[in-house]
Amino acid sequence: MQRISADKWYEVRRLADDVTAIGEPYIQEFYRCNIWHVRGRDRDMLVDSGMGVVSLREWVPVVTERDLIAVASHTHFDHIGCHHEFECRAVHAAEADLLANPTRQNTLADPYVTDEIFDALPPEPYCSACYAVKRAPATRILQDGDVIDLGDRVFEVIHTPGHSPGGIALWEARTATLFSGDILYDGPLIEDTYHANAQDYVASMERLLRLPVRIVHGGHFPSFDGARYRQLIRAWLEGKGRIVPPA
Ligand SMILES: [Zn+2]
Numbered sequence: 001m002q003r004i005s006a007d008k009w010y011e012v013r014r015l016a017d018d019v020t021a022i023g024e025p026y027i028q029e030f031y032r033c034n035i036w037h038v039r040g041r042d043r044d045m046l047v048d049s050g051m052g053v054v055s056l057r058e059w060v061p062v063v064t065e066r067d068l069i070a071v072a073s074h075t076h077f078d079h080i081g082c083h084h085e086f087e088c089r090a091v092h093a094a095e096a097d098l099l100a101n102p103t104r105q106n107t108l109a110d111p112y113v114t115d116e117i118f119d120a121l122p123p124e125p126y127c128s129a130c131y132a133v134k135r136a137p138a139t140r141i142l143q144d145g146d147v148i149d150l151g152d153r154v155f156e157v158i159h160t161p162g163h164s165p166g167g168i169a170l171w172e173a174r175t176a177t178l179f180s181g182d183i184l185y186d187g188p189l190i191e192d193t194y195h196a197n198a199q200d201y202v203a204s205m206e207r208l209l210r211l212p213v214r215i216v217h218g219g220h221f222p223s224f225d226g227a228r229y230r231q232l233i234r235a236w237l238e239g240k241g242r243i244v245p246p247a
Pocket residue numbers: 074076163164182
């Protein structure tokens with residue numbers, strides 16, 4: 001398979017509200033994590049850091065422009081690969097051990113990471129069989145209700161277990177923006193990982209439905225608006241046989 005040079009690995013798109021989307025276009029869409037950079041007055045926030053097969057710090061200048069807190073929406077391999085490159089790392093308490101002691105199994109690299117998830121391979125010396133996430137012990141442990149303060153903007157941590165035990169969403173009330181991680185995005189959701197929990201998943205979805213969200217930046221697939229958000233959650237809950245009260 002063709003190899004892509006490091007300078008072409010990432011794709012960077014500036015969106016509204018000082019949000020920048022960083023992607024890894026040569027990973028197939030289903031496996032490709034969205035990396036989000038949010039500019040704040042005093043510091044920036046990174047939500048997830050991709051597979052870690054090419055250095056973010058070296059090839060994506062926006063992540064080094066100022067102080068930055070690298071938050072993990074959760075600790076699957078596709079979301080935390082470059083966390084070790086950042087000094088300030090935050091994760092929910094329930095997955096702190098995972099970020100500190102990642103293995104191919106507990107990050108799901110095994111069984112997901114094979115050459116088949118790529119349209120073109122990362123540069124040498126990348127090899128799918130030897131791929132592993134580097135350890136990146138958290139410097140800040142998050143709990144539900146904690147706040148990530150960027151100076152002029154604040155994001156509330158919403159614990160959303162279900163897809164994984166320490167999944168979080170980040171909610172900015174002022175702009176009604178939600179970074180949802182893998183609990184909800186506009187594509188096939190994963191409910192059967194080794195540490196998934198069906199009951200927690202339902203409770204997280206019911207809680208998310210009560211948020212007055214206008215824009216959602218998920219862990220995978222394109223961003224969407226509040227109408228789509230409510231439609232996706234309602235359809236999902238109805239699929240689980242839950243009765244969803246009208247809006
Ligand atoms: Zn995940």
